[in-house]
Amino acid sequence: MTNRNKGILLLLASAFGFSLMTAFVKLSGDVPTMQKTIFRNGVSMVIAFFFVVHFKERLFGRRENQGLLLLRSALGALGIILFFYAIDHLVLADADMLNKMSPFFTIVFAAVFLKEHVKPFQVYSILVAFLGTLFIIKPSFSLDIVPYAAGILSAVFAGAAYTVLRALGSREQFYTVVFYFSGFTTVVLLPFVLWTYEPMSLQQTIYLLLAGVFATIGQFGITLAYKFAPAKEISVFNYFTVVFSAILGFFLLGQIPDLYSFIGYFIIFGASLYMFLRNRGGEEVPAELAKK
Numbered sequence: 579m580t581n582r583n584k585g586i587l588l589l590l591a592s593a594f595g596f597s598l599m600t601a602f603v604k605l606s607g608d609v610p611t612m613q614k615t616i617f618r619n620g621v622s623m624v625i626a627f628f629f630v631v632h633f634k635e636r637l638f639g640r641r642e643n644q645g646l647l648l649l650r651s652a653l654g655a656l657g658i659i660l661f662f663y664a665i666d667h668l669v670l671a672d673a674d675m676l677n678k679m680s681p682f683f684t685i686v687f688a689a690v691f692l693k694e695h696v697k698p699f700q701v702y703s704i705l706v707a708f709l710g711t712l713f714i715i716k717p718s719f720s721l722d723i724v725p726y727a728a729g730i731l732s733a734v735f736a737g738a739a740y741t742v743l744r745a746l747g748s749r750e751q752f753y754t755v756v757f758y759f760s761g762f763t764t765v766v767l768l769p770f771v772l773w774t775y776e777p778m779s780l781q782q783t784i785y786l787l788l789a790g791v792f793a794t795i796g797q798f799g800i801t802l803a804y805k806f807a808p809a810k811e812i813s814v815f816n817y818f819t820v821v822f823s824a825i826l827g828f829f830l831l832g833q834i835p836d837l838y839s840f841i842g843y844f845i846i847f848g849a850s851l852y853m854f855l856r857n858r859g860g861e862e863v864p865a866e867l868a869k870k
Contacts, residue, residue, distance in 0.1 A: 585807030592799030596790045597822035600674060601623055601830055602789035603665050605783045611663045613788060618658070618769045621790025622797065623760035629753035638809035639750045639758055647755070650742040657735035658763065661730045666724035670827035671835050672714050675843050676729030681813075681850070683709050683737025697790045703853040710845030713838045745842045752801045756794075771791055814854040817847055 603614055628639050639647050657680075664673040682704045688694040709716070715726040750758075778786075804811060820843060827833035835843070 582812065584780075585803045585805075585812045586815055588799050588806065589804035589812050590818055592803060593816055593823050594797045595794075595796035595799055596819050597670075597674070597766040597826055598792040599789045599796060600665050600670050601824055601826040602785045603662055604670060604827075606778075606785040606789070608776075609647040609664060609778055609782055610771075610776055611659060611777075611787070612774070613771050613776060614662050614666075614789070615655075615659050615762055616792050617654040617769050617786035618662075618790045619655075619760040619763040619767075621787060622794045623757060625794045626753050626757035630650055630757050633751065633753070635751050635754050637754070637757060639754050640806065643746060644747055646742055647747045647750070650746065650755070651759040653735045653742065654759050655706075655763040655766060656660060657732045657739060661732035662730035664725050664732060665689060665791050668834045669727060669839070670831070671824035671833075671843070672726075672748050672839055673729050674840075675714060675846060676726065676777075677732050677736065677828060678734035678817060678820060678846065678850075679707060679711060679730065680736035680740065683734050684740045684744075687738050687741040691741060692745060699856045700853060703849040706727065706849040706852075707780050707846045710842045710849065712844030713845065716838055738742050756797055762763075771834050780783070807869075813857075814851055817850060820847075838853040 591782075599618070603618070606614060620823060627637070659796075661673065661677050664676065668676075685694075685696060685700050685704065689696040711730065715723065715730075746755075800816065824835065
């Protein structure tokens with residue numbers, strides 16, 4: 579098997595892991611969003627801890643990287659809280675596709691803060707992708723738009739977090755970054771969760787633990803995928819998360835996205851595919867973008 583095919587399989591496995599995470603978060607029911615988030619990140623923290631110890635790396639990274647690690651963790655924490663809120667209030671596939679706008683925001687933030695050159699085709703792709711989000715959101719002057727806004731904002735903060743990772747480069751191992759981020763989120767959210775804790779059934783607890791396990795599989799899978807092949811050759815396969823989420827949403831929750839949402843999926847995926855094909859002729863996107 580070629581390295582490219584290994585990368586594709588790992589990326590598909592990662593997409594399936596993240597889809598199962600969203601499904602289990604949704605199945606856990608009316609548990610507060612922050613309580614769901616701390617379960618997801620707490621499990622990731624424990625698993626990443628064993629990786630860091632096994633490879634004898636620094637748990638909290640190097641001193642000179644603390645500013646970037648803290649900023650990445652804070653942005654990532656806000657992104658996940660908003661994403662989980664969107665999952666709780668939207669069709670799974672809608673929430674996933676809105677969150678998949680993050681690569682476009684990464685391009686914008688990298689241009690503004692890292693002074694990276696933005697090519698004309700990337701600008702066109704971003705504008706077309708935003709058009710696609712309007713079909714999913716179906717803007718209206720009511721509170722119904724709040725979950726959609728949360729989904730978009732989750733992509734904004736995720737894109738900002740990935741931009742920080744680009745600035746961080748390869749100065750820290752991916753499992754150290756995952757542990758730092760997961761540990762930061764767990765510690766910050768713990769007081770809020772203890773104050774607003776809602777009792778859970780055994781089934782809800784199992785669902786949230788599984789959400790954490792599959793989120794970690796998704797994180798590690800996407801990072802390993804980019805070790806076998808450059809992002810420009812395989813990144814488009816990450817959009818299978820939306821396909822898997824649509825299937826799981828239908829069979830587990832009876833959810834069917836409406837026609838406008840499907841049009842939005844097609845537009846955003848088309849913009850991503852166009853950018854993917856154009857990027858294959860350009861420079862590689864660093865694997866650090868994969869650390870989600």
